[in-house]
């Protein structure tokens with residue numbers, strides 16, 4: 061069984077964020093331009109704050125790649141923080157604190173500040189917030205951009221968009237995934253419903269005026285995944301469980317649902333489960349007549365689209381700060397005001413695409429793994445053939 065895994069490192073105002081992706085097969089063509097495009101998509105979105113005017117993210121692949129192809133060795137990637145220039149003294153790895161240093165001692169309700177301070181014994185909560193920051197997601201998007209290139213070789217595509225911000229919800233319509241993508245990409249809030257886009261932007265403007273922040277819901281759809289990724293045999297091999305973990309690990313994400321999700325609680329079984337059909341003309345022979353389950357049954361992909369949504373809470377850095385306590389003096393204070401975004405749900409949709417792509421790629425490599433792209437290709441072709449034969453049995 062081959063394993064694809066990654067680690068990220070980096071503080072928000074340190075020199076860089078770093079990702080190491082291990083377990084990639086050799087011979088995968090990687091385009092730097094495609095990684096940079098994903099990084100750029102993550103930076104966009106109406107509602108971002110001043111930081112995104114400073115950063116212009118670009119990847120530097122520093123190991124594992126030669127002449128544009130993976131070697132099979134760990135792929136290390138770096139995204140530099142331009143803002144580091146302004147934080148060199150405050151974030152100096154070797155010496156300090158600098159003379160004008162002021163510790164961050166007023167934790168923001170809803171942020172990692174206080175729980176992290178208590179857990180690690182930090183008296184300057186910057187030691188927590190720097191790593192808790194969603195800046196880290198630049199590294200995850202770089203990883204996602206690489207594995208998407210692997211998935212694309214096997215006809216698997218991942219799309220992310222925003223479905224709701226601040227209570228303004230996109231109407232589903234009957235759009236094809238391609239139409240949705242085109243519209244979401246053209247939208248400043250990554251929403252495919254042009255009418256609701258204006259309402260969302262107005263809500264974000266209003267939140268900014270009021271010193272508020274806004275959350276919302278994003279959706280990720282995986283197209284072209286074969287049946288049988290993940291497994292029913294053990295809890296930590298279930299594809300939906302892994303995707304849920306990945307999405308919940310994105311900063312400020314509070315919930316995840318697949319297909320009908322929480323709406324399953326309000327319907328009888330006959331309106332929840334997807335009936336099964338067979339048509340030798342379909343890619344996998346067997347198919348579901350509906351996709352209420354969101355493309356995963358028993359922890360395994362069914363061959364239908366995988367549809368998952370996540371909810372992001374409003375960011376906890378408020379310009380209209382909530383009540384808190386200074387951790388040194390214990391005096392009640394308004395929480396510390398830090399520069400931040402008003403809404404980052406459009407960015408979260410891009411991060412969600414990346415982490416879902418990673419989980420699907422990890423399950424794919426686990427099932428079809430080999431040391432080279434050719435070997436994975438052979439294994440995948442063998443499985444496709446086996447599925448065709450499975451469908452023809454008894455016919």
Ligand code: EPS
Pocket residue numbers: 072109110111112115143192193194195198311377398399400401
């Ligand atoms: C973030 C706070 C803001 C965001 C940041 C995440 O940064 P700063 O504190 O420097 O103003 O802009 O997001 C990014 C830097 C990014 O690349 O997405 C936070 O506290 O999570």
